[in-house]
Amino acid sequence: MTTDFASRILDWFDHHGRHDLPWQQDTSPYRVWVSEIMLQQTQVKTVIPYYQRFLNAFPTVHELAAATEDEVLHLWTGLGYYARARNLHKAAKYVSEQLSGVFPDSLEALQELPGVGRSTAGAILSIAHGQRASILDGNVKRVLARFHAVEGWPGQRAVHDRLWDIAEQYTPAHRCADYTQAMMDLGATLCTRAAPRCEDCPLQADCAARSSGTQRDFPGRKPRKTLPVKETRLLMIRDARGDLLLEKRPASGIWGGLWCFPEAASLAPETACLDLTGHAPAKVEPWPGFRHTFSHYHLDIEPLLVEFAGETGLVMDADRQLWYNLRQPPQIGLAAPVVGLLAQLARHGQAKE
Incomplete structure (x- = not known):
């Protein structure tokens, strides 16, 4: 099943995946890193114009590091979650000044950069370096939670760890960059929260949630609480x-x-x-x-x-x-x-x- 899972995902990606996103062109650790930070909790269509303006202004990590915080935040205005921009700026300074502009190529070292967690580090390694590394962003959580009918809210430690185990299990040794993008695409375009298009999904035959008609029950929702x-x-x-x-x-x-x-x-x-x-x-x-x-x-x-x-x-x-x-x-x-x-x-x- 493990090899078959990745094969179906990659075959679907070859025919239906997105291949013309800005960060898929002239791929580099810097370009992938900026895109992954912007894509945290933000949809691709929203990110694209911000990404293009940002890269036009700061085409290299050295130019981003040399910018003022106001210049960085100005280009981020409207994208939200501004801690991402401040961490991006801090990380750029570190990479530029301490690492001579060369991004780390290990999971542990990447996670030492401000704002870079395990999933973001995995995306940079797989897409920019071609290494076997897993990701678990919101889209991937939804695909895996439905495929295995994983109960519970992914914010709970046990559920989160279970999904990471599954993600690691399915990540292939080859074509890892394509697989990473394919998983994100599948969740963003087919396995959506509100209206999943199961009839077009390459995983439909073995999806536990689809077989029971409970797609919208997975992943579990965050417990509601009244906001002050x-x-x-x-x-x-x-x-x-x-x-x-x-x-x-x-x-x-x-x-x-x-x-x-x-x-x-x-x-x-x-x-x-x-x-x-x-x-x-x-x-x-x-x-x-x-x-x-x-x-x-x-x-x-x-x-x-x-x-x-x-x-x-x-x-x-x-x-x-x-x-x-x-x-x-x-x-x-x-x-x-x-x-x-x-x-x-x-x-x-x-x-x-």
């Missing part, structure tokens, strides 16, 4: 020129390293502006609130447009604060809610000419 709700105010402070004040978030915590409007979670906006600038604003205009959801809580955001008629009196910290010009926006990483609010300001003619 937090609240904050974002102050869209605009000066007489029409520029907007942004502050850089701390490296840790939500939106780490990104630029955001100042928060005033517990203060009246007038009081917060006085504390920040030493002056009272000319106008405070409430905007419709909205909810931004993280993996572990909901954040209810109340935006307030705060206008100053003259100078704000703010003494700037150049590393932590800036005035954002909507007409000539700087190349910086922005928190997702800020991107939306800036777009509304521009779209509705809120920016002063």
Whole structure:
């Protein structure tokens, strides 16, 4: 069964798999590594334009290492899970400065790079180096859990270990790069969560979930829990020129390293502006609130447009604060809610000419 499993997967890949993805061209450890980090918890169609822009800006690990964090986060803005970008930048610096730009070629050494786990390391080894190495991303978990009807949520240690054992068992010694891509493709295009196309699957004859009609039961769902709700105010402070004040978030915590409007979670906006600038604003205009959801809580955001008629009196910290010009926006990483609010300001003619 083990050899037959890989053979069926590879035969399907030869005829139906994806062979023209950007990271499949001019394959190198650097290009595969960037793609694998971007593909963590993100669909291929979403990643492709980001990947292309990223590689155009940073075609080598040395150029990525030499970039500023703001330059990296700017190109990541909208892709989410920004810790990936910060880890990518840290790892690039390490590879460039400590390893002379040469990526490790062992599973253990790759996993020492920030943001690289066992599955990502396996993908780099198999696709870029042609080594026999297994992967277990979300797509592969779904294929294997259904094929063997593995009960339970893959986030549970016993289930996770069982799936790794199966993945290791089926990974072939030859054509491992194609097999790795084939398994990801199968899960992404046929063995999808919502609507699996079992009739086109090369594994259908022996799939335990299909034989019992329980495809949608596998893999098991993460236990539901009610997410807590937090609240904050974002102050869209605009000066007489029409520029907007942004502050850089701390490296840790939500939106780490990104630029955001100042928060005033517990203060009246007038009081917060006085504390920040030493002056009272000319106008405070409430905007419709909205909810931004993280993996572990909901954040209810109340935006307030705060206008100053003259100078704000703010003494700037150049590393932590800036005035954002909507007409000539700087190349910086922005928190997702800020991107939306800036777009509304521009779209509705809120920016002063």
